Amino acid sequence: MxxxxxxxxxxxxxxxxxxxxxxxxxxxxxxxxxxxxxxxxxxxxxxNEVARSLFKKQSNTIGLIVPDIMNPFFTELARAVEDMAIKLGYNVILCNSDGNGDKEQAYLDVLKQKYVNGIIVSSNTLTAQQVEELNIPVVSIDREISKGLPTIVVENKKGAMMATRYLQSKGCRNIGHIRGSYGVVNAEERYEGYKEVVANEPWFRESYVVNGNFDMQSSIEATAELLRLHPEIDGIFAANDIMAIGAIKVAHQLGKKVPEELAVIGFDGIKLSTVMTPELTTIVQPIYKLGEISAEMLISLMEQQPIENTYCKLDVELIERNST
Known part of the structure; x- marks a missing residue:
């Protein structure tokens, strides 16, 4: 050599x-x-890129921290970030935090030691103080960490309201909600959107809402409990697609026909939603665009280029398929 x-x-x-x-x-x-x-x-x-990084105390590398790489939403997001980063001359180190604050901090420490130029993070535990202590550009994606920190999110509450009203338009009279993890910003916003539509309905009670923890297995357990308590439910809005898929599985196990007896709508628009049976009606986020914009914004910050807008809220759309 x-x-x-x-x-x-x-x-x-x-x-x-x-x-x-x-x-x-x-x-x-x-x-x-x-x-x-x-x-x-x-x-x-x-x-030797490692040696060059040590000498220059920086590298052509960015970090990407996501809470659950098993969730196809974050897999698709990571692909978009990587595509744009490589196009602009940077490599990506992918870190899976499991939504655990200690694990997230450990990754931050490792990324600093690797002299990464900047970090894109989807976090519910990272604080403004932790971001400041990094002393490198950071962009938050999918959920807001603090005011003033560059952030890219979508219209979560609006999308949830669209989903719930759509179920009503399809004739659903008792609509349950499988919410995301408590304390997670986008989960709370989607719950608020659902609640705003149904709160004054005579049938509504808080037991129509169960926690699926943004996870398929948790959603399966939560849906089974929800339909046991409220067999009259004829529509479910799940706060992400993999929870909606879990809900459909439970419906089949209980002998409920989808969508004839139970209509199900998700949120995200992952590719998996188009290949399952029945295909999933969902609120579609522009996942690839989220990743592209976050990478472009971070690299512009790293290269000290002017940025017109450091807070982006992208729109969502409802795509009707066979689950409703």
Whole structure:
């Protein structure tokens, strides 16, 4: 394997001169630079990126922390972030936090040690103080951490209201809600949207709302309990698609026909919602666009480029399929 010493020997210069050319730091005469570049090309020399990171105390790398990579929403989001980052000349380190604050902090510490240039994070535990202590650009995605921090989210409450009203328009008279994790901003906003539509209905009571914890297995358990308590429920709005899929599974286990006896609508618009049977009606987030914008915004901040708007709230749309 070619080393920097080999390049220096072939070019007839010192190792320090080769290093200055590679890092574009310090003066190097044009003729000398050309000799070094020719030697690099002849030897197909590739710099040690770890060593360069240690020397420069930065790398062409960004971190991405998500709470659950098993959720296809975050898988699709990560793909969009990676595509845009690579297009702009950066690599991505993906970290799965499980929504655990201690694990999240451990990842932040590791990313700092790797001299990442910036971090995109979807978190319900990260604080403004933790962000400030990082001393590198941070962009929050999918949920807001603090005012003033660059953030990309969607119209969660509006989407929830659209979903609930849509179920009413399909003739549903008793609509349950499988909510996301307590304390998570987007879960609360989707619950608020549902509640705003149904709160004054004569049939509504708080027991029509169960916690699916944004997880399929939790949703299966919660839906079974919900339909046991309230067999009259004929419509369910689940706060994400994988919980909606869990609800449909329970309906089949209980012998309830979807959508004839129970209509189900989700939220996210993951690709999986189009390949299941029945295909899932859902509130679609522009997942890929969320990832693209977050990567572009972060890299602009890292490169100290002007940004017109550091808070983006993207719209959602309802896509009708066979589950309703």
């Amino acid at each position: 070619t080393s920097i010493k080999d390049v220096a020997r072939i070019a007839g210069v010192s190792v320090a001169t080769v290093s200055r050319v590679l890092n574009d730091k310090g003066y190097v005469g044009q003729r000398t630079r050309e000799k070094v570049e020719k030697a690099i090309k002849e030897t197909s020399y590739k710099p």
